Amino acid sequence: MGGRGPRRELAEKIAGEITLSDDPGATLRKWRTDFDVSQTDLAAELEVSSSVISDYESGRRTSPGIGVIRRLVEGLLTIDEHRGGDRIRQYGRVLSAGFESDVVYDLREYATSIPLSRLYGEVGATEIAAGDTDSVSGHTVINSIQAITRLSSEEFFRLYGQSTNRVLVFTDVTRGESPLVALRVVNPTPNAVILHGLEADELWNHAGDLARIDGYSLAVTTTDLDEVLESLIDLE
Structure with missing residues (x-):
């Protein structure tokens, strides 16, 4: 997931939360919403149809495996970087302050x-x-x-x-x-x-x-x- 630093820390945090969640789809949706990324934008980044994202979030597809989760998380972080990296920097500041x-x-x-x-x-x-x-x-x-x-x-x-x-x-x-x-x-x-x-x-x-x-x-x-x-x- 890239080098050390806030991006990797954040990727591991999000992937861990989704993997361990009782409702992985809802947790994915929470993070996607936090990043202000639409299902359509995430689907385009991952080169899949938006219905795939929708199916994961609604639970219509079986819970995504770790490989799929990593791709989804990577897509969110890449979109944030393309927009200037505000969410990644925000997390990095909080992390570096020890919170x-x-x-x-x-x-x-x-x-x-x-x-x-x-x-x-x-x-x-x-x-x-x-x-x-x-x-x-x-x-x-x-x-x-x-x-x-x-x-x-x-x-x-x-x-x-x-x-x-x-x-x-x-x-x-x-x-x-x-x-x-x-x-x-x-x-x-x-x-x-x-x-x-x-x-x-x-x-x-x-x-x-x-x-x-x-x-x-x-x-x-x-x-x-x-x-x-x-x-x-x-x-x-």
């Missing part, structure tokens, strides 16, 4: 600082409390439940990447209480926090107060997570 991709979805540093107002506009976020600074130079997108249950305080701090001058985006949030309380035990705090998946009126009633006390901007968004990730990738 699993189900805890941290993306971790990125920007070449220049970006105004928070622009970032919020791009991801459809509504600011709840203003912070002490109005720009960021990186972002980390985190599954809040996985981060809180699995990360130590030291690992939590590593979410900041190269700088705390960034926005932390917490997904799978119901009220926002848990991630904001968790942030209180990690110093220093980020410039901004976005809670993904809830409206302003669903937010924990002390959330804005905590943000103001600690000096970071707090915002919420209900924009689809894939759209948020795409918007953050396209920021620069």
